[in-house]
Amino acid sequence: MSLAGIYIHIPFCRARCSYCDFATGTYAAPLAERYVRALAQEIRAFPALENEACEADTIYFGGGTPSLLSPAQVETILEAVRSRFRIRQDAEVTMEMNPGTLTPEILREFRHLGINRASFGAQTFDDDELRQLGRTHTAEDVRLTIKYLREAGFRNVSFDLIAGLPGQTLEAWARNLDEALKLRPEHLSFYLLEVHEGTPLAEQIRRGRMPHTDEDLAAEMYRLMLNEASRAGYTHYEISNLSLAGFESRHNSKYWLGHPTYGFGCSAHSFDGARRRWSNERDAARYTELIEAGRSPLVESMELSRQDVEAEAVFLGLRLLRGISLHEYQRRFGRDLRAEQADNLARLKEAGLIEITDDLLKLTRTGALLSNEVFATFV
Numbered sequence: 001m002s003l004a005g006i007y008i009h010i011p012f013c014r015a016r017c018s019y020c021d022f023a024t025g026t027y028a029a030p031l032a033e034r035y036v037r038a039l040a041q042e043i044r045a046f047p048a049l050e051n052e053a054c055e056a057d058t059i060y061f062g063g064g065t066p067s068l069l070s071p072a073q074v075e076t077i078l079e080a081v082r083s084r085f086r087i088r089q090d091a092e093v094t095m096e097m098n099p100g101t102l103t104p105e106i107l108r109e110f111r112h113l114g115i116n117r118a119s120f121g122a123q124t125f126d127d128d129e130l131r132q133l134g135r136t137h138t139a140e141d142v143r144l145t146i147k148y149l150r151e152a153g154f155r156n157v158s159f160d161l162i163a164g165l166p167g168q169t170l171e172a173w174a175r176n177l178d179e180a181l182k183l184r185p186e187h188l189s190f191y192l193l194e195v196h197e198g199t200p201l202a203e204q205i206r207r208g209r210m211p212h213t214d215e216d217l218a219a220e221m222y223r224l225m226l227n228e229a230s231r232a233g234y235t236h237y238e239i240s241n242l243s244l245a246g247f248e249s250r251h252n253s254k255y256w257l258g259h260p261t262y263g264f265g266c267s268a269h270s271f272d273g274a275r276r277r278w279s280n281e282r283d284a285a286r287y288t289e290l291i292e293a294g295r296s297p298l299v300e301s302m303e304l305s306r307q308d309v310e311a312e313a314v315f316l317g318l319r320l321l322r323g324i325s326l327h328e329y330q331r332r333f334g335r336d337l338r339a340e341q342a343d344n345l346a347r348l349k350e351a352g353l354i355e356i357t358d359d360l361l362k363l364t365r366t367g368a369l370l371s372n373e374v375f376a377t378f379v
């Protein structure tokens with residue numbers, strides 16, 4: 001069994017961004033305090049597993065904005081995790097942060113608690129675009145935050161960037177990239193803006209106050225990103241992720257490789273690394289009430305079929321640009337994917353979306369951009 005990853009969901013933000021549809025709400029100290037207690041209780045009550053599965057080498061605080069918690073609250077959660085799981089000495093411990101919410105003192109305290117990787121939503125270096133997205137930080141806050149992080153001893157920093165913003169030009173995106181690469185984060189996550197129904201951004205676009213995003217232009221931005229980042233020494237290792245050598249996200253790789261990942265907190269999802277997936281109540285207040293009442297926060301639990309597991313191994317594995325090993329697939333499932341999917345694979349290859357070498361099936365750069373088309377073949 002592979003080492004597990006632990007995910008902790010912190011559902012609070014300073015303000016809500018106009019495009020966000022994550023399970024998160026505005027920070028309120030009384031609920032945050034109760035939530036942290038409930039979270040620690042959920043972790044401590046985690047059922048016993050086989051020994052190996054109880055060993056983890058990643059902890060990931062996601063959200064939301066986990067860095068809004070006080071160091072004492074983070075310590076409470078980490079103590080609960082360490083009481084239930086054996087955490088490797090060299091574990092990757094990530095915290096999502098938002099620029100403009102952090103001081104050098106607090107970052108030093110987080111570092112002291114064992115947080116060794118910071119992931120934050122820079123999104124864009126254009127203050128007008130940041131305002132448009134409803135972000136509460138400025139580009140200068142990003143520069144300052146990375147300076148504070150380095151001073152506090154963080155040697156592993158990841159930026160999120162969003163392209164395809166309404167009205168964004170290729171030139172503006174190129175300037176953004178330039179700014180981001182100059183700051184030399186070890187890792188970059190890159191997203192094309194998705195407009196989710198029910199968000200303020202979707203409403204603004206529907207009312208004609210914002211232009212629709214231009215998909216062809218977004219594709220150009222994706223290509224530009226890959227070219228510029230690779231010139232700057234980054235490796236494109238997953239559809240939306242690039243890193244300097246040795247700084248691939250160890251935690252997120254567990255999702256793509258089908259390793260066990262145990263999630264705690266509202267809306268958290270878990271996978272036992274074999275067949276079972278389960279998830280928690282989405283609403284933070286309801287989640288807290290359930291735990292306080294001594295009830296389970298679980299809302300869904302499912303056993304994957306053998307076909308589901310095989311399909312996931314392909315479409316999650318293909319997210320990694322190194323591809324999947326056809327021999328390994330045959331060893332694991334006893335099936336020859338190349339023979340069984342011969343027609344589909346030939347069609348995808350013909351369309352320039354995949355490459356097949358002796359043992360590896362992988363996406364091309366165009367395939368990475370149109371990955372949903374490729375994955376639909378295997379679902």
Ligand code: SF4
Pocket residue numbers: 012013015016017020021022024063064065098121
């Ligand atoms: S900071 Fe992230 S999680 Fe919070 S509202 Fe903005 S996009 Fe959503």
